[in-house]
Amino acid sequence: MAVADSGTIELGGKKVHRLGYGAMRITGDGIWGPPKDHDEAIRVLRRAVELGVDFIDTADSYGPYISEDLIKEALHDGTGYGDVVIATKGGLTRSGPDVWPPLGRPEYLRQCILMSLRRLGLEQIPLWQLHRIDRKTPREETFAEVKKFVDEGLALQVGLSEVSVEEIKAAQEAGLPVASVQNRYNLGDRKAEDVLDYCEQQGIAFIPWAPVNAGSLARPGGPLEKVAGNHPGTTTSQLALAWLLRRSPVMVPIPGTSSVSHLEENLGGADVTLTDDEFRTLADAI
Numbered sequence: 046m047a048v049a050d051s052g053t054i055e056l057g058g059k060k061v062h063r064l065g066y067g068a069m070r071i072t073g074d075g076i077w078g079p080p081k082d083h084d085e086a087i088r089v090l091r092r093a094v095e096l097g098v099d100f101i102d103t104a105d106s107y108g109p110y111i112s113e114d115l116i117k118e119a120l121h122d123g124t125g126y127g128d129v130v131i132a133t134k135g136g137l138t139r140s141g142p143d144v145w146p147p148l149g150r151p152e153y154l155r156q157c158i159l160m161s162l163r164r165l166g167l168e169q170i171p172l173w174q175l176h177r178i179d180r181k182t183p184r185e186e187t188f189a190e191v192k193k194f195v196d197e198g199l200a201l202q203v204g205l206s207e208v209s210v211e212e213i214k215a216a217q218e219a220g221l222p223v224a225s226v227q228n229r230y231n232l233g234d235r236k237a238e239d240v241l242d243y244c245e246q247q248g249i250a251f252i253p254w255a256p257v258n259a260g261s262l263a264r265p266g267g268p269l270e271k272v273a274g275n276h277p278g279t280t281t282s283q284l285a286l287a288w289l290l291r292r293s294p295v296m297v298p299i300p301g302t303s304s305v306s307h308l309e310e311n312l313g314g315a316d317v318t319l320t321d322d323e324f325r326t327l328a329d330a331i
Contacts, residue, residue, distance in 0.1 A: 048097030051290050051315040054297060056100060056225065056250050057130035057171030058201045063290060064315045065100035066093040066308070067254065067301035071115055072108045075142020079111055080303060090119035092305050094129055096312050102227075102252065102299045104134035104176055105161050106145065113164040121166045132172035132225070132252075133161045134206060136179065136187075149179025151190035158199050173200035174227055177207055184212070188219040195222060204250070210243045225297075227252040232269070232285045232327060233260025245295050256289055256298040257282040257311065268330040272323045279317055286314030288327050 051064035071086040073079055080086040093101070101120075103112045113133060120126055135157025137145045158173055175191055178184055194200040204225030205216060216223055226244050228237040230253035237253075244251040259281060263269045269281040276284070282300070289298045300311040319327075 048312055048315050052294070054250055054295065056202070056297065057132060059099070059128065059130055059171070061100040061130050061297075062097055062315075063297050064098070064286065064312060065102060065252075065297055065299040066090075066098045067299035068101055068103040068112045068116060069107050070301040070303045072111045073142075076107055077139070077142035078108065080115075082303070083115075085305065086115050086303060087119045088305050089303060089308050090116060093308055093312070094120060096309070098312070099129045100132065100297065100299070101129060102132045102134075104137070104174075105157050105164075106134070106137040106139050106176065109139040110160075110164060113161060117164060117166050125167065130171045131165055131167070132174060132204075133165065133170060134174040134176040134227075135161060136176040145177075147177040147179040149175070149177075149182035149184070149187040151186055154187065154190050155194075158194055162199065169198055170194075170200040172202045172204060172225060174204040174206050174225060178205075178212060184215065185219055188216050188221045192219070192221050204252075208240070210239055213240070213243060213247075213249075223247075223249055225250040225252055227254055229253065229255050230289075231256050231258045231260075232262050232288055233258055233331065235331060241293060241296070245293050249295060250297050251293065251295050252297045252299055253289060254299065256300050257285045259285045262327070262330050268327055272319070272326060275320075275323065276317060280310060280313075282311060283314040283317050284319070284327070286311065287317035287319055288324065290315070291319055291324055292328075 202224035206227040230237045263281045
């Protein structure tokens with residue numbers, strides 16, 4: 046497999062491959078607590094880098110904290126991460142499995158980034174992302190604090206997660222240099238189509254989460270299975286990732302897994318080349 050075939054994008058101060066890795070699933074059930082298999086989690090992270098992944102996305106809320114700790118254990122060489130860009134997020138609190146209340150107060154966000162710096166062993170976060178906009182906190186206050194992270198050198202770049210076009214524009218108007226947007230987007234769920242189009246127009250990296258969830262398109266006899274018939278040995282997940290990579294030059298899918306074998310399968314999506322007809326078939330299927 047050749048992750049390099051996914052293309053590149055400037056992000057986190059470096060040119061990275063557009064097929065990355067999302068480090069949410071290396072934690073316990075409900076994204077809570079340590080992984081069931083610590084050694085396998087370490088192997089997944091190291092194998093991803095061996096295969097060419099140089100963009101890894103995590104968050105302080107994954108575990109909480111455990112995903113960041115594992116990344117440092119697996120990949121930090123004592124001075125940093127070499128050519129690998131580590132992106133993290135803050136702005137959610139955790140009180141138990143699958144519980145994610147947002148908190149956008151400036152003092153909490155500052156605590157988030159300072160602790161992420163410590164856990165990851167970095168002096169500057171290449172890309173720090175606001176995990177959610179907190180509706181209980183005036184967004185102008187949140188944006189102003191996040192802008193300070195760049196001004197003070199705590200983060201090289203900053204981004205937003207699960208936002209509308211209007212919210213991106215509001216952040217930009219507040220002076221926030223939005224480098225990335227991370228919204229749910231996949232073959233089966235394209236509600237963020239307008240956000241993706243705006244990001245492409247603005248040159249903002251679009252990082253789709255849940256990228257291989259194709260929904261009904263992956264049903265037996267469905268569009269993905271039919272296209273897969275033209276690509277022997279190719280899985281529907283690989284086709285879904287190949288479609289995303291072709292959909293936009295600013296697209297940076299980050300499929301996540303806790304298994305080396307599943308990781309290798311996902312990264313094989315970079316090897317798949319869809320024809321124009323195949324791309325349109327899947328685009329029109331929803």
